[in-house]
Amino acid sequence: xxxxxxxxxxxxxxxxxxxxxxxxxxxxxxxxxxxxxxxxxxxxxxxxxxxxxxxxxxxxxxxxxxxxxxxxxxxxxxxxxxxxxxxxxxxxxxxxxxxxxxxxxxxxxxxxxxxxxxxxxxxxxxxxxxxxxxxxxxxxxxxxxxxxxxxxxxxxxxxxxxxxxxxxxxx
Numbered sequence: 001x002x003x004x005x006x007x008x009x010x011x012x013x014x015x016x017x018x019x020x021x022x023x024x025x026x027x028x029x030x031x032x033x034x035x036x037x038x039x040x041x042x043x044x045x046x047x048x049x050x051x052x053x054x055x056x057x058x059x060x061x062x063x064x065x066x067x068x069x070x071x072x073x074x075x076x077x078x079x080x081x082x083x084x085x086x087x088x089x090x091x092x093x094x095x096x097x098x099x100x101x102x103x104x105x106x107x108x109x110x111x112x113x114x115x116x117x118x119x120x121x122x123x124x125x126x127x128x129x130x131x132x133x134x135x136x137x138x139x140x141x142x143x144x145x146x147x148x149x150x151x152x153x154x155x156x157x158x159x160x161x162x163x164x165x166x167x168x169x170x171x
Contacts, residue, residue: 037144038097038104046092050080058148065154067121082119087112087133104142110135114165121158126165133164 037056044052054077057063063070063079070079084090092110099105114129135156143151162168 048084058150061150063152085116086118088115089113102144106140108138
């Protein structure tokens with residue numbers, strides 16, 4: 001781990017793995033400021049307490065994920081409900097959190113069972129398959145203003161998920 005830049009914010013060097021970075025810091029790999037908000041966000045998501053998740057967002061917040069853009073608390077809540085119904089037993093582990101100023105970036109991995117309908121990228125509905133899905137890496141970027149989340153960008157390997165659900169051929 002090397003401290004670089006004018007504010008001496010922690011930056012990972014290529015020689016340090018994520019696991020080493022996580023293990024070398026107290027707080028489970030939390031680097032920088034803002035980790036309390038991430039902890040509340042992650043805990044509420046893990047517990048499927050979507051009222052609590054939405055309470056962390058500003059009124060006009062935006063949540064952007066591969067299947068769409070959800071603007072405002074009501075739209076974010078509706079999307080969370082759909083996701084929670086579609087993959088009802090998700091369990092994620094945060095591998096790394098980097099927080100600096102008004103930005104929090106987290107990498108997570110997890111699993112879940114496809115127990116309900118999900119909306120595909122093309123808008124079609126994928127019926128429940130009962131298959132276990134492994135999410136090998138999800139990167140979530142939160143922008144925060146006034147202690148509230150104003151914007152989320154979430155990225156993950158969609159092809160791997162589609163293959164696990166049998167929607168595209170495997171390798």
